[in-house]
Amino acid sequence: MGALSNIEREAVARASAEPMLAQVEAWAAVNSGSRNLAGLETTAAMLADAFSVLPCEMSLEAAAPVESVDPSGRKIPLEHGRNLHLTVRPNAPVQLLFTGHMDTVYGPDHPFQEMAWLEDGVLGGPGVADMKGGIAVMLAALKAIETVGAQQIGYEVVINSDEEVGSLGSAALLSKAARGKRAALTYEPAALPDGTLAGARPGSGNFDFTIHGRSAHAGRNPEDGRNALVAAAELAIRLKDGMGPRLSVNPARIDGGSPNNVVPDLAVLRVNIRPATVEDQGRAQSLIDSAVAMVAASHEVSIDVHGHFARPPKPVTPEIQALFGVVRQAGADLGQSIDWKPTGGVCDGNNIAACGVPVIDTMGVRGGKIHSPEEYLIVESLNERAALSALTILRLAEGA
Numbered sequence: 001m002g003a004l005s006n007i008e009r010e011a012v013a014r015a016s017a018e019p020m021l022a023q024v025e026a027w028a029a030v031n032s033g034s035r036n037l038a039g040l041e042t043t044a045a046m047l048a049d050a051f052s053v054l055p056c057e058m059s060l061e062a063a064a065p066v067e068s069v070d071p072s073g074r075k076i077p078l079e080h081g082r083n084l085h086l087t088v089r090p091n092a093p094v095q096l097l098f099t100g101h102m103d104t105v106y107g108p109d110h111p112f113q114e115m116a117w118l119e120d121g122v123l124g125g126p127g128v129a130d131m132k133g134g135i136a137v138m139l140a141a142l143k144a145i146e147t148v149g150a151q152q153i154g155y156e157v158v159i160n161s162d163e164e165v166g167s168l169g170s171a172a173l174l175s176k177a178a179r180g181k182r183a184a185l186t187y188e189p190a191a192l193p194d195g196t197l198a199g200a201r202p203g204s205g206n207f208d209f210t211i212h213g214r215s216a217h218a219g220r221n222p223e224d225g226r227n228a229l230v231a232a233a234e235l236a237i238r239l240k241d242g243m244g245p246r247l248s249v250n251p252a253r254i255d256g257g258s259p260n261n262v263v264p265d266l267a268v269l270r271v272n273i274r275p276a277t278v279e280d281q282g283r284a285q286s287l288i289d290s291a292v293a294m295v296a297a298s299h300e301v302s303i304d305v306h307g308h309f310a311r312p313p314k315p316v317t318p319e320i321q322a323l324f325g326v327v328r329q330a331g332a333d334l335g336q337s338i339d340w341k342p343t344g345g346v347c348d349g350n351n352i353a354a355c356g357v358p359v360i361d362t363m364g365v366r367g368g369k370i371h372s373p374e375e376y377l378i379v380e381s382l383n384e385r386a387a388l389s390a391l392t393i394l395r396l397a398e399g400a
């Protein structure tokens with residue numbers, strides 16, 4: 001740690017001394033599946049309490065309205081939990097953004113609810129790595145920064161409640177908070193258990209195509225019918241045929257249909273599309289537009305398209321490269337060797353990068369098997385990563 005100034009040394013020591021494990025255990029004991037609004041509300045209150053030690057303006061912000069398409073093609077409101085939003089020193093010269101998510105992929109009905117020590121120093125449990133551990137790391141680093149006194153740094157914190165279901169209710173809050181920030185740190189777990197960070201990420205969009213045809217008797221006058229199910233099937237195939245190495249298309253479900261003696265007049269096709277880059281996203285949009293136009297014309301059906309690329313692709317820009325350089329140097333000065341690699345997953349880092357703000361989105365803990373009942377946290381990584389964040393933040397403030 002020879003390369004550290006006295007303030008840096010103190011911040012690192014304070015960050016790694018925070019009681020992070022106890023926080024992770026308390027937070028992971030409460031179910032906060034993305035659709036468990038009551039559990040999310042409890043979790044939000046616990047987090048608000050923990051973060052209130054920061055000299056902040058704090059609010060719990062309601063989710064933006066979101067609609068989903070039900071199996072009969074109707075748009076229905078989809079509720080999301082409230083999002084924790086903090087502002088600290090909004091007039092300080094250096095403005096940063098810190099984000100995390102309080103939701104997990106495990107709803108109250110999921111069998112994985114309990115924490116258990118898998119071995120010495122390895123804690124299994126729902127959300128311990130993704131990302132209650134990461135939130136503890138973020139808070140520890142921010143507390144340390146406040147203790148050493150860093151009046152030149154101002155920041156916003158957003159901890160949303162719907163990241164695991166695409167951040168549809170919190171995307172507007174995230175992009176508002178990203179405005180004017182020098183850099184952002186997001187506390188997803190490291191991409192690999194050895195601590196490797198995530199670099200480039202593809203984009204992702206979910207689409208619902210509601211197809212209205214015309215029903216008719218299957219025997220008496222089938223020629224008067226316009227078969228929505230067949231149109232949905234052809235649309236699925238046309239979209240899938242547009243797939244390539246930089247564009248993944250997954251037709252996932254068709255709702256609708258009718259009794260066997262009726263030409264079906266309704267089908268809803270659900271598709272996930274993942275473009276590697278912004279150009280590929282443009283290509284995907286043209287593919288959607290042309291496939292929809294072609295199928296609508298040839299089957300004489302109407303097609304309503306619902307959805308968008310809620311996670312824009314996150315390429316590695318020179319600004320992100322430079323931010324990674326700061327994190328890697330901080331790691332090197334702490335005796336941690338930090339690498340990064342592209343990943344297939346998406347997260348709020350996609351949305352922040354799309355606002356033009358450089359972001360490193362895997363500043364959270366080391367662990368693994370996330371989104372599975374084997375999810376685990378490597379406990380010693382709490383200290384490591386809190387130290388890494390504290391040092392990175394101080395160096396960002398210097399304009400490193």
Ligand SMILES: [Zn+2]
Nearest residue numbers: 101130131188
């Ligand atoms: Zn996550």
